[in-house]
Amino acid sequence: MAEPYITDEQDYDAMQLLEIGLELSESEYSEEDEDFIPVVELDSSPRFLLNSDQATTTTAAAAAENINFQEEEVDVEEERNKRRRVEKLGSGGDICCRNGGDDAGGESSQNSQWNRSEFDGLFCPICMEAWTNEGDHHICCLPCGHLFGLSCIEKWLRQRGRLAKCPQCNRKGTLRDIRKLFVPRIAVVDEESQKRIRFLEEKCASLVTKDVDLCKKESEWKRREAALQLEVQKCKERTIYLEHLLGDLQSRPSGLAAAYRGSQGHEFGNSIYSDFYRQGSSSCFMLQRELRVDGARLFDVDASGKILLLVRRVPMMGGSHVLTKMSLIPPHESEDIFLPPGTKIIKDLHISPTNGSLALFASLGKKLSVLSMESNNVILSYDLPAAAWSCSWDLNCSHYVYAGLQNGSLLVFDMRITGSPVESRLGHTTDPIHTVQSLQHISTLPSGVKTVVSASSVGMCQWNFGCEEERPFLIPETTNQGVCVSLAYCASSDDIVVSYRPRVEMSNEVVSQTLFMPSPATGQGVLGSHLHLKRVGSNYEKLGIACSTVSGIRLPKSSIIDRQNQKPLFATGDEVSCGLILQELPSFTATQRLKPHQHFIYDVKYTSTHSQGLLGCLSEDTVQLFSTKLSSELLRRRSALVFRSSVQLKSDINFVM
Structure with a gap:
């Protein structure tokens, strides 16, 4: 085309x-x-x-x-x-x-x-x-x-x-x-794109590293801020106290001594740091160490050996207890001591006052056991007819030990006889014996007689072993005071403090629940009392009594501190601040409040060595050790006491050989 x-x-x-x-x-x-x-x-x-x-x-x-x-x-x-x-x-x-x-x-x-x-x-x-x-x-x-x-x-x-x-x-x-x-x-x-991806990945990793560093710095800053706030609060409280004290002194210039004594018991608000109480006194305790523990329940201190022995509850072992031996010398190495099967919960623990290499503990597994601190092994164990709630070493003879049972009985053991107790006595009631204390031998008692005091819910009982069969008797001054929850004894001064909480009367249930129900302000505390007794020969003299907030559910521990040429101090846990409070006997005037814990205080122990007194208190996660210097006269008295115990120990060894 x-x-x-x-x-x-x-x-x-x-x-x-x-x-x-x-x-x-x-x-x-x-x-x-x-x-x-x-x-x-x-x-x-x-x-x-x-x-x-x-x-x-x-x-x-x-x-x-x-x-x-x-x-x-x-x-x-x-x-x-x-x-x-x-x-x-x-x-x-x-x-x-x-x-x-x-x-x-x-x-x-x-x-x-x-x-x-x-x-x-x-x-x-x-x-x-x-x-x-x-x-x-x-x-x-x-x-x-x-x-x-x-x-x-x-x-x-x-x-x-x-x-x-x-x-x-x-x-x-x-x-x-x-x-x-x-x-x-x-x-x-x-x-x-690959280069950009690699660049972004490197940038992301760098940002993550920076974020981790910033988080660490932030936590450190928060910790320092909390510490500084604590110091500021402490300074504020001390300033308030000094202002109040200055006002009292200005209002009463001629009564300086009286104002000073009154300031000892003065409490401003709910102050938790009052370490500045009686700073000039020789009995002022200063915080020496604060150690972190886990699940602690009981403890004792070997001051001469620088050893701390703890009873801890281990949740991963079904709630069973283990012993933890911790050194008081930095870096505070610790070692767990696992107990034989069937030991169950440990209710009481004491290191021998004359031989720091031995420890005595009582358990709900119907066992009274002696632990060697050197080998970390149980070298002696006694089978008991009932669960043991308390134990004690004899202050006059290191071979004798005591066990208080859940059924109210008290047993005496001689460690040279490993088969059975040398004496067993039924209690005044069938209530558990939560505290046992051996008393110093007095001249009015026959030679070989051993005197022991115990505490149960009805009050304090005295037991005499090594003499004619006789039942224990209640100390009259300790009855009708309420439910006895604690007993503290000082061997060098024969001072005794018994603590009580109110007895709930079922006949007037509504009134008793209203009066004794723990209030939000005091946590688990209820209004109880402390009774101060002094042993004079075979009798007990009532010196003082004071109201106090005590635990409504637990059996608290306490201790008495002997001070030469000064009145003794009573150390007990404060249910309000969860701190240790020192009260002068017999007036129970607060002289010092120590650094509080996060949890309630379970145990309090006092011991001394050389020229230093060591006061310890234990909560669930913290052990605090406070120290003070001792007077020369008090050291002399304590040395004499240790010397008498060592002489008795040597005579027992010669007798066995």
């Missing part, structure tokens, strides 16, 4: 339309855009500048290009719309608009660029449809390496004929250059 004749005017019109289309295409997409796809390629040859004589030779080509241009306009418009839809999907709904005179156009966010990069490897850049691994839209490439759908690139190259080029890089290409790719999936590693 002959090609249609096209005049010069038609050729000129076609050229103008082609130039207008080129301008529109260039205004819509810039060559600097990474997604630019050339729509029409104009050759640089002057074929549009032909004269009229040569028009007949180029008429057919111009007409074909004019017809193809109209088809290309439709294709370009469809491609443009598809590209815009994909850009909108990849950028989260933001369409990047470009102006003809703008070099960079609108600049999308970083997230939009990352989202578009995910689609660049999934769709054909011509039709913006996903390519396939078979069929008309099979994935293929040109020699330059750019990927397209087979039908799209064939149509693209066929429409442009000999002027066909790659839509991406404008390199020449033909239909014969198309190569099919047979791959299940194409994944291209983006080096820039």
Whole structure:
């Protein structure tokens, strides 16, 4: 078929339309855009500048290009719309608009660029449809390496004929250059993205390290802040106390001594740090050590050997008790001593006052046992007819030990006889004996008679062993005071303090519950009393009594501190502040309040060595040791007591040999 004749005017019109289309295409997409796809390629040859004589030779080509241009306009418009839809999907709904005179156009966010990069490897850049691994839209490439759908690139190259080029890089290409790719999936590693990912990972790790360091610093700052706040509170309380004391002294300038004595018992608010009470006194106790423990219940101290022996409850062992031996010398090494099966809960523990290498403990497993502190083994164990609640060493003969039972009986053992007790007595009642104390031998009693006092709920009883059979008798001064919960004895001064809590009368249940129910202000405490007795020969003299807040559910421990040329001190736990309070006997005037614990105080012990007195108190998680200097006269008396015990021990050894 002959090609249609096209005049010069038609050729000129076609050229103008082609130039207008080129301008529109260039205004819509810039060559600097990474997604630019050339729509029409104009050759640089002057074929549009032909004269009229040569028009007949180029008429057919111009007409074909004019017809193809109209088809290309439709294709370009469809491609443009598809590209815009994909850009909108990849950028989260933001369409990047470009102006003809703008070099960079609108600049999308970083997230939009990352989202578009995910689609660049999934769709054909011509039709913006996903390519396939078979069929008309099979994935293929040109020699330059750019990927397209087979039908799209064939149509693209066929429409442009000999002027066909790659839509991406404008390199020449033909239909014969198309190569099919047979791959299940194409994944291209983006080096820039990989570098950015590695950079972000390193930055994230650095931020995590900085966060950990900041957390450590924050915890240290909080700890220091708490310590400083504690010091500030302590200084404030001391300032308040000194202001009150100064006011009293100014109001009574002539009564300086009386004001000072009155200030000893003065309590301002609920002050928990009153270490400055009687700072000038020789009996002022200062905190020496504070050790952390876990599940502590009882303890005793060997001051000469610098050993602390603890009874701890271990939850992971079914609540059974273990003994923990801890050194008082830094770094305070500790060692757990596991007890034989069947020992159960330990109710009382005492280190021998004459031989620090032996410890005596009583348990609910009906056992009275002697532990060697050197080998950490139980070297002697007695079977008891009932559970043991208390135990004690004899102060006059180191071979004798005592055990108070749950049924109210008291047994005497000679450690040289390992089979059975040397004496067994039934109690005044069947109430458990929670405290046993051996008394110093007095001249009014026959030689060989051993005197013991015990405490149960009814009060304090005295037992005499080594003489004619007789039952124990209640000390009259200790009856009808309530429920006896504690007994403290000082061997060097024969002072005794018995503590009571109210007895609940079932006949008046409503009234008793109202009176004795623990209040929120005092936690587990109830209003009880302390009774001070002094042993004078075979009798007991009542010296003083005072009301106090005592535990409503536990059996508290207490201790008496002997001071030469001064009145003795009574050390007991304060149920309000959970701290140790020192009271002067017999007036029970508070002279010093020591640093409180987080939990209630379970045990209190006092011992002395050389020129130093050592006072210890134990709560569930803390052991505190306070020290003070002793007077020379008190040291002499204690040395004499130890000497008499050692002489008795040597005579017993010679008797055995």
